[in-house]
Amino acid sequence: MPKPAPPVATTVDGLRALVVAIGRGDASVSLGGKALAVLARLVEQPKDVALSTITELGERMGVNPSTLTRLATRLGFAGFTDFQAVFREHAMQGGPHFYTQQAHRLLEDASADSPRTARGVVAKLAQESIRNVDAFLGQLDEAELGKAARLLARAPHVRILGLRQIHSIASFLTYGLGMLRAEVALADGPGLGVAESLAQMSPGDALIVCSVAPYTRMVADVARAAAAAGVHVIAITDTRASPLAPPARHAFFIPHESSFISNSMGAYVVFCEGLINLVARELGDKALQALARREGFIESLGIETG
Numbered sequence: 001m002p003k004p005a006p007p008v009a010t011t012v013d014g015l016r017a018l019v020v021a022i023g024r025g026d027a028s029v030s031l032g033g034k035a036l037a038v039l040a041r042l043v044e045q046p047k048d049v050a051l052s053t054i055t056e057l058g059e060r061m062g063v064n065p066s067t068l069t070r071l072a073t074r075l076g077f078a079g080f081t082d083f084q085a086v087f088r089e090h091a092m093q094g095g096p097h098f099y100t101q102q103a104h105r106l107l108e109d110a111s112a113d114s115p116r117t118a119r120g121v122v123a124k125l126a127q128e129s130i131r132n133v134d135a136f137l138g139q140l141d142e143a144e145l146g147k148a149a150r151l152l153a154r155a156p157h158v159r160i161l162g163l164r165q166i167h168s169i170a171s172f173l174t175y176g177l178g179m180l181r182a183e184v185a186l187a188d189g190p191g192l193g194v195a196e197s198l199a200q201m202s203p204g205d206a207l208i209v210c211s212v213a214p215y216t217r218m219v220a221d222v223a224r225a226a227a228a229a230g231v232h233v234i235a236i237t238d239t240r241a242s243p244l245a246p247p248a249r250h251a252f253f254i255p256h257e258s259s260f261i262s263n264s265m266g267a268y269v270v271f272c273e274g275l276i277n278l279v280a281r282e283l284g285d286k287a288l289q290a291l292a293r294r295e296g297f298i299e300s301l302g303i304e305t306g
Helices: 012-024 033-044 046-051 054-061 065-074 080-092 098-111 118-139 142-154 164-178 194-199 217-228 266-283 285-300
Strands: 158-162 184-186 206-210 232-237 250-253
Touching (some): 012 033, 012 080, 033 046, 046 054, 046 080, 046 118, 054 065, 065 080, 118 250, 118 266, 142 206, 142 250, 142 266, 158 164, 158 217, 217 232, 232 266, 266 285
Parallel strands (some): 158 184, 206 232, 232 250
């Protein structure tokens, strides 16, 4: 009797890479859209997967527990227990006090009532943003981050696209990177359509695209078109099932779960601040010169007061 094939991935990082490969059509295994979305959500929260029962995870994902079992076997595991063991092994690498710390957090979350004061509402949102920051830090790839910063420092032109709510993040990135180097602009700047902006880009230029669920179709379409034209795409999005991930050379996944009335942008701002700082470090003296030139114009025009 032939031995069963081994699992297609045996680490959380391997499962994360698998989600991207499936989205690109490059994986040895295929999943339906719903199963891929569930897997993408699981690999974004490995600590919760490690600690939860299959029933709890099913409720959190909005699927029947049998769906999780089928997903595990589709990926080559004997069952959900073997699949979950990958996440528990990953969690054990986070330090000896992980389980105690995580249990405290879960108990606090389970027993907390809705805030009854104005300050309580703000405090709850702040704590949720902190958890989102912790979540993206837990999966941030050092090498990918360094490569993205170097690309943004060296690319001849940098364009940034984000629509609807996340347009604020695109604008923030444009302002921050524009302080450090020339040829940085929004891809949908006033008076210039996205198609016209793309037409001005050449192979080797960099395009940052930003979108989270529910994704903006145009941003995903622009990412694919730019990648096909040889432009290096950097995606800032939420999960590996995002349509922005497949065309991206570098992709960063930032959770946005919170009680905010829309998608929480707090963790996105923190990530973008870090990215801007890394680009400044890559540019070194060139960044200092750009900032000094900018300050010279601010002074000569009398823009600042006080």
